[in-house]
Structure formats: C-alpha cells, structure tokens
Amino acid sequence: MSQVTVISPTDVYEFAPAGNSGPRKRRTILWLAAAFWGLHALALWVADLLDGHPHLLRVAVIRIALTLIGLAFCYAIHIVLQKLAGRPWRKKAPIVLFVSLVAAELFAWCSYFALAYAKGAPIHVTIEGSGVIRTLVSWTWFFLAWVGLYLAVQYGYEAREEERRSAHLRSMAQSAKLQALHYQINPHFLFNSFNSVSALILDGRAEDANAMVERLAAFFRVNLATNPDVDISLAEEIALQATYLEIEQVRHPDLEFRVDLPKALEPAAIPAFLLQPLVENAIKHGGSGVPGSGAASITIAAQQDGEVLRVAVTNNCPAHVDDRCISGTRTGLRNVRERLSGRFEMGAKLTTERLGASGFRASLQMPLSFVE
Template identity: 70%
Template sequence: MNQVAAFPSTGVYELALASRSGRLERQRRQAILWLTGVFWGLHTLALWTADLLDQHPHLLRATAVRLLLMAVGLALCFGIHVILQELGRRSWRQKAPIVFVASLVAAELFAWCTYFGLVYAKGEPIHVAIEGGVVIRTLVPWTWFFLAWVGLYLAVQYSFEARAEERRSAQLRTMAQSAKLQALHYQINPHFLFNSFNSVSALILDGRAEDANAMVERLASFFRVNLATNPDVDISLAEEIALQATYLEIEQTRYPDLSIRIDLPPALGRAAVPAFILQPLVENAVKHGAGTTSAGDAWIAISARQDEDRLEIMVENSCSPSALRPGVCGTHTGLRNVRDRLSNRFGVDAKLSTKRLPAPCFRATIELPLGYVG
C-alpha cells in the first residue's frame, strides 16, 4: 500500500509523541521550580528589606538566618510536592484533607524554625512557652502561606495538564485522519477495480451480457455504500458482513468455484465494529486463497462469536499447501492496516491474530470489546 506522506509510520509517530510528552513534562517541572523559587525569594527579600529599614543590629546574621529559613521553606514545599505526586489523579475531595494537614504540619515546623532563627539573629535567650492563643495566631498565617503556594502549584499543574490533553486530542484527530485515509485506500482498491473491469469485459466478449450487467450493478451497489459510509464510525456487524458478501459476490465472477460461508448469530447482528475493518482481511482471503487454490477447492468463511464481553470475528480461507510458506497468505500490508485501526480505536483492548491451520487454510481473528450500535 502506498504510504501517505503527511502521516509518518506508526513507530516513528509513537517516538515523536513520546518526545513531545517528555518535553512537556520537563517544562512543567521547570515552571514549578521557578514558581517556588520566586515565591520564597520574594518573601525573603521583603522581610530582609524590613530588617534593613528597621536597622537590625545584627543585619548580617539576620540575612544568613533569612536565607536559611528560605531553604527550609523550599524543603517543606518539596515535601508537599512529593505528597501531591503520590496522590496522583485522585479526586480533590480525597486530596484536600491531606494537603491541608500537610500545610498545617509545614506551617508548624516553619514557625518553630522562624522563632529559633530570629531569636538567634537578635542574640536573645530562647524561652519556649506554648500558649494557645499565640500558637493559633502564628499557625494561621503560615498555614495560609503554604496553602497559597499549593494553590499556585496546582494552577501550574492543571495548566500543563490542559496543554497535554489538548495535544493528545490533536494527536488522536491526526491518527483518526490517517486511519481514515488508509481505510479509503481499501475502499477503492485499484487492483480490485482493474480485475473487476477485466471480468466485465470478458463477460461481454463471451456474450454473457446479463452476467456482465449483474456484475456492474453489484459494483455500483458496493461502491455506493462504501462512499456513503464514514470509515471513522462504527456500523453493525450485519452491515459489515453484508458489504463483504457483496464484495465476494463480485469476486465470484472471477472465481466461479469460490464457496462462501457466513455464520453470523442473530444476537450479534447489531454488534458494533469499525466500518470496513474486514475489507483487508477478505481481500487477502481472495488473493491468497481463491487465487492460489485449484478449482473446486477454494472457499472463504466469515464467522462471529461472543466470548463473555468480547466479540470475535474470524475470516478463514483455503490455501494451497505451497502458500503455507512463511510470508504468504496475507501477512503484510492488509493485516498491518487492520492492526493500526484497531489500536487507534480501542488501544490494547482489541487485537488481530493470525494462524495457519493444517487443513491447509489460513485464519485471521479480530477480538474487540462487545458493544452495540443504535
């Protein structure tokens, strides 16, 4: 399949996404470091200015104490930062009490450090006398001080999370567009068109005008439905299999002995599947099955079954014994397209597996979460 230049291959694209996420994370950390440094730097500068205006008798010692207290404040903020990181994406109802207690403890520790530091700076004796009123009047301002820092911290955090979410949305839109372009490629397969028109021409030359007309009508119906269906939306499994049945009826003109078997339980008719998800598998089944098997032995089977809350869809086809060599029976572009679409749509919740059976035949199985349309 021709690659669309605007959309890089899956591996390169994933590396680019990882690089962008890492760069955004580094910017977030730098922003938090700058915020905390400026927060405590301005606080320390303001108090040092007050000491200067008050003509502190031991200004040099007071300056050293202010810088030491700033380091203590930075360490306490780092501790709160670690707690917030551990809480992760818990709800704010769960975070709030823990953050408040952490701020209260930080305020208590910083208040004591401030008291001892300032007493030392003034050269006065230390008197530890705990009074309820004094404790409350001291703790309240410092608690609000640390809570203010937490508020600014969370504002920066949420700002970067919003940017990351915006990037993820843009990336998903790009991936969806890429999948859509690949799906459109399979809707109108030039090789399929070439063979179909050749078959119509052969029917006309053989004097089978009615058969040629019937094939043209099938082609028109097939492409009308294909072009009217958005490959980015889910359709019912019954509709998807009906599309593939129409396609196989067209291919039966080229391979009259091709046997088609469809087993769709009624309960799964409304199961939701990505539009045209089976098309590459069925095309592979025709190319590597009917195209390699002797007359009368070619067959293709499409079946579905439910496994608890999972949907399994199987496309099987006959193969000639020589087609069971590695690398044959459709293991490249078509299967890669299906895997990419499943990954883009469901992530790790869906997968495509293939298996060569000793019949000899080839089986491709799609597993995805079971849901229903409408």
C-alpha cells in the same frame, strides 16, 4: 445478504471543543484570594479577642475593610500577571517583585491608619528606617505568597488545558492514521473488477456487466463515505463483505462463501470494513487466487465468548502453496492489527493459524458491545 445499508459519513476531525476554562479559573483565583485574606483577617481578629480588645466590633469592621483592600491589590497584581503572561520569568520576576513592594507599602499605610482609628490611638506619621524595612518585608512576603498560590492555580489550569490539547491532537493523529488505513483500497481488486466488467461487455453480457457496476458503485459509495472511527453492526459489516464477494464471483464463478452469524450477534459493534483485508487475503491466497488450486471456499463465522466477540475468516489453502498462503498476507494483516490497536489498544487482537494441509484462518477478538 447482498442488501447493503449506506452509512452516513462523519467528519473524522469533528471533536467536541475544549471547554473555556477562563471564567472557572477566575472564580477559583477569586475564592483563593478571599480565603487567603479572610483567614488572615479572622486569625488577627481572634488575636484581638484573646487580647481583650475593647472595640472588637469596630476592629472586625476595619479588618473586613482591609480584607477588601487586600483583595483589590491582589486583583491589581492579577492584571499585571495577565499582561506579562507571554514574557519569560527573568523579565517578569522584577516587575512582580516591584508591584508586590508597592502593594505592601500601600497596604501597610492603610492598615496603620485603619487600626489606629479602630483603637482610638493617636496617628504619628513618622518614618523609621528599621520599621519601614520590617513592614515592607512582612507584607511583601505576604503578597508574594499570594502570587505563588496564584501561579500554582494558573499552572494547574494550564497543565489541564495542555493535556486536553495533547489528547485532542492525539485523537486527530489517530483518526488520520485510521483514515489512511481505511483508504488503502486494494488496487488489484479495482483493476480486476473493471477488467471483469469489460470482459462481460465484450461477451455480450450487458445485464451482468450492469449488475456488477451497480454492486461496485454500492460498495465503493459505502467504503468512501464511512468513517473508520465509527462502529457498525456485524450484520452490516458482513453484508458489505457479501457484496464484495458477489463482485469477486464474477471473476471467480467457482467461489463459494458461507456466513455463520447467530441472530443475537447481528447488532454487535465492529469497526467498519475491518474484515475487508481478511476477505481480500482469503480470495487472493485461497483456492481461486492460486492457479491449479481448484475452487475457493470462504467462511465468515462469529461467536460470543463471554464479554468477547470472536469473528473468523476461514479459507481453503492447498498444501503445495503453503508459503504463499501464510506469508503473502502480511500487509493486510498488519493493516487490521493497527486498526485494532488504534481502536481497542490491548483489548483486541488478531491471530492466524494454518488448518492442517488445506486451510487458513484469521481470527479477530475484541470486546463485545452493541450498536445503538
């Protein structure tokens, strides 16, 4: 159980880059404009058909040409809107209205000349005030309607991009929080371990001191290199805690620990070092951590309950130090609860209970999954 597998470090802030939606947005706008103008041309051609127009083929070709001209005007408006992207609407709206008026006027003349040619009618270049106004109003609203559809599509893409950015930032913040929780290494453990090494050296137990330093090095190498976002197997997690307990046994020779891990649950996935605060509390507030309380006994047990993984850390806790056993673990338990909440949200929980007059148990419950 003392064999520790070193886990390769993973960059906490390495996320899949957001996809470039620019080409996809341009294609969507192009198809929208094509559908907008295509339906308009088709509706007018059907009207010509119902009217019994004598030159339906010529009119159809002319309307296709006008559709292409309309698409060109829409693309010009698209470029103008792209140039105005950073401006507020009170400055952008007059420019968009002016460009739409110009496009409406130019398209109206193109439409007039093309359809007059298609019908074989004489061309009269006359300007009537009422006719100009009617033409401008109808085609201006037509182009403004397209602008509205364009902005709706653009807003949809921008909303999705903003949602992706927000999710990215939330993930970064959550990872940073988990990393901070992960690096809350118990300073008392490190201080006491070095004191134990010093004591072993002074007692002439150089081999024991060297063995303890190697265990400390292995433990902290994995601790500092492990990404708390990454799940490891339950067997690896318990092996790490066994190494930690072997280090503590140098200071507490009477410390006893037992592992109850079914073979089928060895590859079960669990966030790295999730059990660490529970084991620290078991030592600190159990028998060895309380003067006059006798030997400490710690048990780590796992079991499967349907699609749920349950892992319990149980330690002896004498009755005359009941308050210290229960209330003294708040920081460690809060750390574990926050990691569970960040990793599984409402799908996991930590419960604690007093076992009669001589024990204390912290139980983890999380969805059962397995490492690949």
